[in-house]
Amino acid sequence: MFIKEVLGIKTSQKFFHQLLTLYRPFENRLNVHLAEHQLYRAQWTILYYLAHNGSVTLVELSHYMGVEKPTVTRTMSRLEELGYVEHVPGKDKREKRMQLSEAGKQVYKDVRVTIDDYEQAILEGITEQEQMETIRIMEEIRKNITK
Numbered sequence: 001m002f003i004k005e006v007l008g009i010k011t012s013q014k015f016f017h018q019l020l021t022l023y024r025p026f027e028n029r030l031n032v033h034l035a036e037h038q039l040y041r042a043q044w045t046i047l048y049y050l051a052h053n054g055s056v057t058l059v060e061l062s063h064y065m066g067v068e069k070p071t072v073t074r075t076m077s078r079l080e081e082l083g084y085v086e087h088v089p090g091k092d093k094r095e096k097r098m099q100l101s102e103a104g105k106q107v108y109k110d111v112r113v114t115i116d117d118y119e120q121a122i123l124e125g126i127t128e129q130e131q132m133e134t135i136r137i138m139e140e141i142r143k144n145i146t147k
Helices: 002-007 011-035 041-053 058-065 069-081 102-122 128-145
Strands: 085-088 097-100
Touching: 011 041, 011 102, 041 058, 041 069, 041 097, 041 102, 058 069, 069 085, 097 102
Parallel strands: none
Antiparallel strands: 085 097
């Protein structure tokens, strides 16, 4: 209480505090829902990206996810073992491109239903306009972070 009284809490501090306290509970609950499909968040992130972007390289995925390439390689290997992703011939033989397999496309559709229900529940009371403004703000913050 003393710090708040003396210094006051800036709006930016409240903003980032809320962001940090939102992330972990969201991810934990998301993983509970993904476990119904024997998946984890990192795997779901890759399935999502492939469903929306087609074939990609591991380097592209690592940049998108903000993690090192070996981390993406391990996750992608597991998805390949599950039969959800497959290699695609690239222009350059050294380039390893991956895409969703037919099984991966079906799993994506099945999991999407579960995730849509979860996301709708946690966005209850938040208008589409408010969601769009929040998306815009998050994109701007990400851009500023990655400058």
